[in-house]
Amino acid sequence: MSPDRLDATFAALADPTRRAILARLASGQASVTQLAEPFAMSQPAISKHLKVLERAGLISRRRDAQRRPRCLEAKPLAQATEWLERYRQFWEGNFQRLDALLDELKTGERKAKKEKRKRAKR
């Protein structure tokens, strides 16, 4: 991907409305009206966002009679590796806490065993 294209992609992704539009399109194509529905925004405002996404190559228009639904162009952003990296980070955050918890459980078990031995000696 060219640096210009990459800039356009990141700029397009920087806006929460546009990310929400992409998330919606990830589940299938949709018309401008459908895309505008969840937002308290006028259709022209949504159309502006769509233009930005289109310029970044993140979405495209289908020629489907009058509706011209938008659909997601996954390639520019969805390098599988990037997703996997995020997924990895998500789990790693969880697993670091699990490490700490397991340490605690191990200590607890050791203490319990010691107690048992003490009691057995008496």
Added chain:
Amino acid sequence: MQNTGTLKLETRGDREIVMTRAFDAPRNLVWDALTKPELLKRWFFGPPGWSLIVCEVALHVGATYRYVWRGPDGTEMGMGGVCREFVPPERAVCTEKFDNPWYPGEALVTTTLVEQAGKTTLSLSVLYQSGEAREAVLKTPMEHGVAMGYDRLAELLASPPAQGTEKGAGAS
């Protein structure tokens, strides 16, 4: 050098994502941490500010499980499924479906624990119903997926003790 703490993530075939991670603890403790709600709630909640508010576990074949997470802004994300295999403390197979799915069908999650010299390797395989479903997952942008505000994750990783301090901070 021990390779505990290194998370390996890979795709296998065209329908599967596999994750492996070693823990410096015996298998029975890792199993407990994966199956006891009071323990799950202490680590299985994603980025800071999120919590696991519903945690119903499935402890036999045919039982259903359900997890719901809540974010700092009140957003909730739920998922659940049915237990297909349950072999403590080494293996569990469950279906997985999110309340707001972003991929078609349900996935089959296989968890296996292998203990060696007091350390346990966790392997988590997610098998999607079709290659298209896995592609949908891999192509999902930003906040979809297991993702719950990944932006905040970077903060967590940069400052491990910070978790919890942000609770209730909301969208400030």
